[in-house]
Amino acid sequence: MARVAFIQNISLEFLGTMYLSAMLKTAHHQVEVFIDSEDDNQETLRNVILWNPDLVAFSCTTGNQPWVLRTAQQLKVRQPELKIILGGPHPTLLPEVIEQPGVDIICRGEGEYPLLELCNLLDHKHCFHHILNLWIKTQGKIIQNQVRPLVSQLDSLPFPDRVLYKKFRFLQRTQKAFITGRGCPFSCTYCFNASLRKLYKDKGPYVRRRSAENVMKEILAVK
Numbered sequence: 039m040a041r042v043a044f045i046q047n048i049s050l051e052f053l054g055t056m057y058l059s060a061m062l063k064t065a066h067h068q069v070e071v072f073i074d075s076e077d078d079n080q081e082t083l084r085n086v087i088l089w090n091p092d093l094v095a096f097s098c099t100t101g102n103q104p105w106v107l108r109t110a111q112q113l114k115v116r117q118p119e120l121k122i123i124l125g126g127p128h129p130t131l132l133p134e135v136i137e138q139p140g141v142d143i144i145c146r147g148e149g150e151y152p153l154l155e156l157c158n159l160l161d162h163k164h165c166f167h168h169i170l171n172l173w174i175k176t177q178g179k180i181i182q183n184q185v186r187p188l189v190s191q192l193d194s195l196p197f198p199d200r201v202l203y204k205k206f207r208f209l210q211r212t213q214k215a216f217i218t219g220r221g222c223p224f225s226c227t228y229c230f231n232a233s234l235r236k237l238y239k240d241k242g243p244y245v246r247r248r249s250a251e252n253v254m255k256e257i258l259a260v261k
Contacts, residue, residue, distance in 0.1 A: 040067045040157035043091035045082070047074040047105050051209055053217055054097055054126070054149075056198030061150040064196055067157045071202050074109065083112055092160050093121045095153070098128040103135065110140035121160070123172075125149045131233050136173050136180055144173045147185050147237065148220075150195060188242040192220060193252040200260065214260050218253050221245040 042062060044055050059069040070089055074082040086094065094113060096106045110122045121142050129135050129144035136144045145152050152171040159166040167174050170186035189195065203209050221244040225232040235244055 059199035060196040097126040219247040
C-alpha cells in the first residue's frame with residue numbers, strides 16, 4: 039500500500055482532502071494529514087519525513103501557492119526522491135506551476151480517480167506517466183495528459199473520510215459541511231467557473247447532483 043501525506047496551512051477540515059482520502063482508503067492505502075504551523079514550519083517538515091510517505095499532496099489555491107511551493111521545495115531538499123503532487127484550482131487552471139522546483143506532478147480537475155490510479159501504480163512501482171488529469175515532470179520533460187470525463191454518478195463516490203481530522207481536537211465542531219453536487223450552472227465574470235467549463239467541454243454533464251437518499255444517508259451517518 040502507498041502512504042500519502044496531505045499538508046495544509048489552514049486550520050479547517052478540507053472536504054476535498056477527505057474525499058480523496060476516502061477513495062484511497064477503499065484500496066487500503068494509508069493517509070495522514072499534517073497542518074503546518076507558521077510558528078514552527080521545521081517541526082511539520084520533520085513530522086512528514088518521519089511518517090515516511092511515498093507521496094506528499096497539497097491542495098493549492100491561487101494566493102496560497104507561495105506557501106505550497108516553498109514547503110514543497112523544502113521537502114525536496116530534505117528528501118529528493120519524495121514525489122510531490124499539487125491539486126486544486128491553481129494547478130487546474132495554471133498548470134505551468136509544475137515548472138516550479140519541488141513539484142513533480144499536478145492534477146487538473148477532479149482528483150479521486152487520478153490519485154487512486156497513481157497510488158496503485160506507486161505501490162507496485164509501475165510507470166504512472168499515462169494517467170489522465172495528471173501532468174508529470176520527468177527527465178527534464180513535462181508529460182501533459184488529457185483531462186478525463188467528469189464523475190457522472192456522484193453517489194458512486196465514498197463518503198468523505200471525516201476520521202482524517204479527528205486527531206485535531208481544535209477542529210471538532212458541532213457544525214459539519216456537506217457537498218450535495220458538483221459544477222455550477224452560472225458563468226459569473228469574477229469566478230473561475232467559466233474556465234473550468236471550458237476545460238471540461240465534451241467531458242460529460244458539468245452540473246451533477248447526488249441523490250437525496252445518498253445525501254441523507256451521509257448526514258445521518260455523521261450525526
